[in-house]
Amino acid sequence: MEPVVHLRAAVALLGRFPALAGIDLDVARREIVLLRGPNGAGKTTLLRALAGLVPVVRGEAVVLGCDLRRDARSVRPRVGLLGHGTGLFDDLTVVDNVRFWGRASRADAGDVAAALALVGLDGHLRDIAVGRLSAGQRRRTSLACLLARRPELWLLDEPHAGLDHETRDQLDELVRRAVQQGATVVLASHELDRAESLAHRTVELVGGMTAHPDQPGFVRGDGRPSDQSREQNASAGEVTHVA
Amino acid sequence: MWRDAVLVAGRDLRVERRSRVATNQVAPFSLLVLVLFAFALDPDRQLLERVASGLFWAAVLFSALLAIARSAAIDEADGVRDALRLSGLEPGGVFVGKAAAVAVVLLALEVLLGVGVVVLYGVDPAGAGLLALTCVAATLALAATGTLYGALVSGLRVRETLLPLLLLPTLAPVLVGATRAFEAALAGVPADGWPWVGLLSAFAVAYLIAGALAYGSLLEGS
Numbered sequence: 001m002e003p004v005v006h007l008r009a010a011v012a013l014l015g016r017f018p019a020l021a022g023i024d025l026d027v028a029r030r031e032i033v034l035l036r037g038p039n040g041a042g043k044t045t046l047l048r049a050l051a052g053l054v055p056v057v058r059g060e061a062v063v064l065g066c067d068l069r070r071d072a073r074s075v076r077p078r079v080g081l082l083g084h085g086t087g088l089f090d091d092l093t094v095v096d097n098v099r100f101w102g103r104a105s106r107a108d109a110g111d112v113a114a115a116l117a118l119v120g121l122d123g124h125l126r127d128i129a130v131g132r133l134s135a136g137q138r139r140r141t142s143l144a145c146l147l148a149r150r151p152e153l154w155l156l157d158e159p160h161a162g163l164d165h166e167t168r169d170q171l172d173e174l175v176r177r178a179v180q181q182g183a184t185v186v187l188a189s190h191e192l193d194r195a196e197s198l199a200h201r202t203v204e205l206v207g208g209m210t211a212h213p214d215q216p217g218f219v220r221g222d223g224r225p226s227d228q229s230r231e232q233n234a235s236a237g238e239v240t241h242v243a
Numbered sequence: 244m245w246r247d248a249v250l251v252a253g254r255d256l257r258v259e260r261r262s263r264v265a266t267n268q269v270a271p272f273s274l275l276v277l278v279l280f281a282f283a284l285d286p287d288r289q290l291l292e293r294v295a296s297g298l299f300w301a302a303v304l305f306s307a308l309l310a311i312a313r314s315a316a317i318d319e320a321d322g323v324r325d326a327l328r329l330s331g332l333e334p335g336g337v338f339v340g341k342a343a344a345v346a347v348v349l350l351a352l353e354v355l356l357g358v359g360v361v362v363l364y365g366v367d368p369a370g371a372g373l374l375a376l377t378c379v380a381a382t383l384a385l386a387a388t389g390t391l392y393g394a395l396v397s398g399l400r401v402r403e404t405l406l407p408l409l410l411l412p413t414l415a416p417v418l419v420g421a422t423r424a425f426e427a428a429l430a431g432v433p434a435d436g437w438p439w440v441g442l443l444s445a446f447a448v449a450y451l452i453a454g455a456l457a458y459g460s461l462l463e464g465s
Binding site for chain 1: 247250254257258261262317320321322323325326328329330331332
């Protein structure tokens, strides 16, 4: 079966600078992959590249059958990114926000109601302006927006940040349920215990590259570097990484 | 595209209704401008009547700057630009929707300012058809141009100061055309005003098309 994510020696730019170099990654359908690495390793940039928001300029990069180098825009409506920004309008209520982003992705009223119920925002909170919510409640609203869109590929950047223990459990359960229903998940997190228990596999990022097998922390999987990326890694001194 | 435009226009108007920026800040500001002009020119009532058209459109233009900046700020909220790019919304539809929402706010302000001009400046409104069509054409031109430039400066650190600097010279033809058309209507010679309405309409259509085509690139670049 064709992988949902297929990267080989992929190079992505932030502005004019290469932020990712020599990325090899394969993610199968219904798989949960954890990206691990220190600050600045390129986890956020890789998630944004997979969403088609950061241009991939070299190597192979295919997500959900779309070639990111040729037409990154076509993959965007099919992925859901829970990033550092909430993507919410403070003056609108929870339900208005979820309804807007849901309708933008052709979701119907049933999808919106179901998303709100899944994150526990279908009670009195649904009619509260987002600007008056706590950070955790805002995060849950962002998650509801993502759920309403029913994406095929979930890209979660520090998904547990700002959530209480109970909500983290709920999030993990939602991720597992989405995977059972056919979704694929790539997440980046510093909360390794929780994230590793959720993920099927871990891929290490070091300095904007997938790590060598002989580097510490590397977990072998389909993210194994190719010969081409090893050559790039060997000359990595010239690569400036930004994340 | 039209479905997306309706969706975005509805969102922007809902944000305006909830935040009440237009009613609590922009509308009082525009009325204040009219009142200040009235104080400045009060000794010469005839002069006030004569320049009422220009003062009306100058007040609309200043208010439009606030409304346009506010409209652009909606999509600069935390992570909204990325969410827009991921949403699958047609960029041309987003542009048309945002311009339509700004136009609705401006038309409401123009009604308010129109009443203000009649009360404060003693203007006798005549040529209602020409006045109304001038308002529609000029408002579309203001909204389309403003929305396009709002996206152009979006993400820049100096956007608040750069936007009026770019926008005011660009909108000078709209100010001139709308003022001339109003003067013709109020003077009872509507035939002199229609060519100006034509100019305003051409300006509005040109910027609506340019904006719908360019908005996707601006969204990617900012």
